[in-house]
Amino acid sequence: MSDWKFDSSKPIFRQICDRIKSDVASGKYGKGEKFPSVRDLAVEIGVNPNTVQRALAELEAEGILETKRGDGRYLSGEAGLATRLTDDIANDACRRFVASMRSMGLSDEDIIAVLQRELTKQ
Amino acid sequence: MNEYILETKGLTKVYSGSKPALDTVSLGIEKGRIVGLLGPNGSGKTTLIKLVNGLLSPTSGEILIDGMAPGVETKKIVSYLPDKDFLASWMTVKQALDYFCDFFADFRRERAEKMLSNLGIEQNQKIKTLSKGNREKVALILTMSREAKLYLLDEPIAGVDPATRDYILNTIISNYAENSTVIISTHLIADVEPVLNDVIFIKDGRIEMFRSAEEIREAEGKSVDALFREVYRW
Numbered sequence: 219m220s221d222w223k224f225d226s227s228k229p230i231f232r233q234i235c236d237r238i239k240s241d242v243a244s245g246k247y248g249k250g251e252k253f254p255s256v257r258d259l260a261v262e263i264g265v266n267p268n269t270v271q272r273a274l275a276e277l278e279a280e281g282i283l284e285t286k287r288g289d290g291r292y293l294s295g296e297a298g299l300a301t302r303l304t305d306d307i308a309n310d311a312c313r314r315f316v317a318s319m320r321s322m323g324l325s326d327e328d329i330i331a332v333l334q335r336e337l338t339k340q
Numbered sequence: 341m342n343e344y345i346l347e348t349k350g351l352t353k354v355y356s357g358s359k360p361a362l363d364t365v366s367l368g369i370e371k372g373r374i375v376g377l378l379g380p381n382g383s384g385k386t387t388l389i390k391l392v393n394g395l396l397s398p399t400s401g402e403i404l405i406d407g408m409a410p411g412v413e414t415k416k417i418v419s420y421l422p423d424k425d426f427l428a429s430w431m432t433v434k435q436a437l438d439y440f441c442d443f444f445a446d447f448r449r450e451r452a453e454k455m456l457s458n459l460g461i462e463q464n465q466k467i468k469t470l471s472k473g474n475r476e477k478v479a480l481i482l483t484m485s486r487e488a489k490l491y492l493l494d495e496p497i498a499g500v501d502p503a504t505r506d507y508i509l510n511t512i513i514s515n516y517a518e519n520s521t522v523i524i525s526t527h528l529i530a531d532v533e534p535v536l537n538d539v540i541f542i543k544d545g546r547i548e549m550f551r552s553a554e555e556i557r558e559a560e561g562k563s564v565d566a567l568f569r570e571v572y573r574w
Contacts, residue, residue, distance in 0.1 A: 226563035
């Protein structure tokens, strides 16, 4: 089908939302670009159209997509959208990282040290 | 308007005085859904599908398809893919198309022809000369080229290779008419689960569970496949 892979132990609509957000953040879609229809996207990624519909409605509620009446969905023209999403995704990943380090009893200094080691490695 | 495209009330089928193949099954399936009818071999999947199709009569209980009992009128709105080869092997692909045109007013021939030519299947080929994978694809294309209200697909992906399976699932998603419902019976859960809205677990002729697939993932934190393995552990 395509390069979409899902963890079927988690809600699929949420995974679709996350994937589209990261695609927008990385500039895969241009500002104000027309979005594929629900059915086309469902076929491309191999999931139920209702699930895609739910994901797109969610993205619309978050201001990432907009509906033009009778003409389908478009990526929002919001200035700085990609930056906003990049920040959101980075903050999320950071929150999870810090929480998991703290749960192992690492101090803030330890966490920074771990991060620095990793950064210099790459 | 009927809320349900398919409703059964206390549906029971006993074949020969033995254990019932279906035991007081009561279900309401909504319009616009893709529903997985999931259960191991011998659990009652095919019996249920044949009852809905009017190929078997219930021992007791009731079946309503868009508010009607199975009969001539319901055959006009139900598109059925049997679990065995149903196209006569002596027919050519063109004759099979003619046959569907004659029988079903809602058959969209151009749509079927387009899908066949995309696959490189020639209309003058005989059904018996097609590979197993292509025979399954032709049968599915014919079934999905009807603008039906209810599609009943009995084991559409059993015994096909992964590429054919993807083709079949894609064909289902891209062709079922809006607001119509697709029921897919299978025991290969992991392969179909991203495509399903709702899942019905059937076990020993009884409905064990009827839930939304996303709700299972959300509430249980596990896949439909994993939950299935728990329900059917022996």
